[in-house]
Amino acid sequence: MADSTETPVLDLLVNMTSDSLDASSLDPQTLMLVRVAALAAVDAPTISYLLNFGAAAEVDVDAEQVRGVLAGIAPIVGTPRVASAMGKIAEALGVAIEVAERDMQSAN
Secondary structure, X not given: OOOOOOOHHXXXXXXXXXXXXXXXXXXXXXXXXXXXXXXXXXXXXXXXXXXXXXXXXXXXXXXXXXXXXXHHHHHHHOHHHHHHHHHHHHHHHHHHHHHHHHHHHHHO
16 A cells, blocks of 8 residues: 555655656756646646646746747637636736745745
């Protein structure tokens, strides 16, 4: 039986992301940009963007690259999916900022 943790599903998702980075022949930045494209294509929920942007930040993916991906896939996935992705990305960034602010307050 696997070790029990307080966040088994989150731990699984983090491990899957790490394993994906290890198994892919793409460089880490390209892989994370492909993942952003896939998230938009499947109309993923906000939490998926939040989880993946943590990994993307670790490999120095920036906002301009994400905008470029969304512009590049727009003709394929359509305006509604790209608009939905933009809204969910904004929500995810808002959540990340809130969490960071709470962490800073609790540290003081």
